[in-house]
Amino acid sequence: MAMVADNAKPSIIGWISSIIPLGLFAALLYFVPQVTAGHVFQIQLDWIPSLGIALSIAIDGLSLLFALIICFVGFFVTLYAADYLPKKAAAGKFFVYLHSFLLSMLGLVMADNLLAMFVFWELTTIISYLLIGFECELETARRNARQALLVTGAGGLALLIGFLLLGSISNTYDLSRITLQAAAIKTDPLYMVVLTMVFIGAFTKSAQVPFHFWLPNAMSAPTPISAFLHSATMVKAGIYLLARLHPILGGTFAWMGTLVVTGGITALVGSVLAMKASDLKRILAFTTMMALGILTMFLGGKTTPALTAAMTFLMVHSLYKSSLFLVVGIIDHQTGTRNINHLGGLLKAMPITACAAATAALSMAGFPLFLGFIGKEIMYKGALTEEWFPFFATTAALLANALMTAVAGIIIIKPFLGTLQKSPRLPREAPWTMWLGPVFMGGLGLVFGIIPDWIGNWLIKPAVRAFHPSMENIQLKLFHGINEPLLLSIATLSLGALFYLLKQPLRQTIDYVLRQIPIRFEHLYTGGLEGIAKIARMQNRILQNGSLHRYLSIIIGSVILGVGLPFVFGYIPFDFVRYPYPSLSAWLLGGIIIVAVVAAVATKTRLLAICSLGVVGAGIAMLFLINGAPDVALTQLLVETLTVIIVSLVLLRLPRLSARRPKLSAGKIWNGILAIAMGALITALIQAVNQTDLQRSLTDFFEANSYIAAHGRNIVNVILVDFRSLDTLGEITVVALAGLASYGLIRKRKVQ
């Protein structure tokens, strides 16, 4: 589905609002020299001081690298989206989401407080939900958005648990202060729990196996969003988290083992699936998965080359992948399709786009002179120095990189070379705002590839130093001499070429193998969702079937169980023998109540039943009165009166009760048992209350202060309208809302 209108005017909002990321980028550049010199900028604002949550901002090398990437890509994506969006689309909404996302992402990478960081983390999840589901009239967009939200949201909850535990272990939520206690945290008994929770958070966000399935589905977002969120920024949040927590949690066997293995598997799965896919955007999504896997794998290491490899590849990947996504968006926008099988020969029609695509793809393939080559060299150097599983890491990196080379070939050769294929729209070059981003980012890949020192010294070294203080000096260089990494690079390129030539049989093999695997993680997800819905339906059927009788039985039954069991097991001191002897009038009233109860149960007419219940209520009110509670008695009497009126209004419209004596059914016996049990329970409760010493401190307080502070002698009323008026406000709100709700129900019946 392409969002296209041929004569669409570019969105002014997009152009104007691109000032936000551009301005932020310029502002961030200002920090570069001092951060490179090792300075950390810190600002602290109190947020919720009582909970120790501060909005602390810290800008160090790591934050700065991420922030610069976010603003840089954000600027080109904004500019691009101004032309990409169709005329009818709600451009205002789109750019508000986009820039809110950009700001939350910046907050995430600059927050120096775990809880503030968590808030930004969740914000990115929520805004990404809105963006993936931007074309909300499409069923698939809604489903995919929900899937991404649920998967990353669940991860976010796990992360919150991890953060809270981390905070409780170290008694602070400030990252910089937690870092000082790293040694103690690693030996804490809760370390493994914290680690697991943080990993779940990072793995869901960064689409690691087995949580990877949401990422390709998230491609239902508009392409600029995919370029921004699902390649350069949001999916890197998990990577950022791992890097940020590396000095605190990293370096243990659990950390290294998990990250290297998970990352390696994710990289392999991603690159294999990328070979198989035919939708250009899905191909890119799987290659992003591969990149995230590689990044995770290298963050598992603790040597300087491994961590430098992670940061370098982060930069490399952001440049070429955003560029490629934008190119795919242009192809989609200009031709109307992004199926690789329907594309070909676009070079002549779209030369500039083709150039941008070529530079990006060559960087992705890792050709010499491109930044991707440097990234790959340092990657092999890092993999070889890993303390654990260096062989696994090197092999995984080699295979994944070779497959990337082949995929880069597929992306660039198939659509642009060969004969022109028939596409839904006649292809022509895109407007400059659209190709500017890909050209710029692709070009930077070449410039930095030739002069790697610039980013090496200014961005990558400070970033690594921020979470790996004891670093040795690693120079990014085009040519290191003939050594193992160079040989591995040559092997990668040759293997990649081989894979490209064998792509047809390779695809068939992958297809075949995939069909042999019985489980899909996505099916586990949908199965889980269906299971929850099934349980909900079942409990609805049992507990909430719409019958008032059922509701009452459940409520009374649970009260009997919940309050009655402590009695049975003797948790409530209670002695039947110490019975206060009632007065004669109490006996009389009791007799009247019992007669009325029997009448209510035995009668054949509704009116008599209602009136009998009214008598019961009035009798109880009288009991209150003779025991010295006139206020309660008055209210009780009035409530009973009104109840009789309202219930008669309802019940008198129902058909007469049957004239025959009703049969004694099992249901009726059960009702009787419930009623008697409830009555017995209340009696026992009152007895138990009477037998304990009442705390009189509150009563004394109210008696002493009622008149002085609230000018009233009726303590009950003074409590209601003055001392506890907030409670009363809540109660009358409930009364009014319940009234409105029942009014709605009554009117609904009438309409039907």
Add this chain to the structure above:
Amino acid sequence: MPSLILKTATRLLVGLILTFSIYLLLRGHNAPGGGFAAALVAGTGFAMFAIAEGPAVVRQAVRIAPQMIAMGGLGLALASGLVAPLTGQPFFTGIWWIWEKEQASELAIGTPLFFDVGVYFAVLGTILTLILALEEN
């Protein structure tokens, strides 16, 4: 068809009942009564009226839609709590205006009184909503 006796008695009684309900409302601070009880009394009066004369007559007599009465009562109760924050005291602190009279007796009028009136209208409005809807059904 309601009986003549009921109709006649209702005419006499409703006025009395409503007066009594206002009496209950105002005395509530010092003796049994208060907004809630008073509203129940008034509700009973209106219910009688509705049974005798039909809901349409009651609606006409009341003029304001019962739901609006309930919401107005809620609003008044809330507003009475908001007076205190305006003077810098915590939400729902009672604010009093006191007139001293002879022989050490005083007339105190405070926000809790308005709160109680709010309770009265909230509850009365709810009861009226229900009774009228049921009668019309």
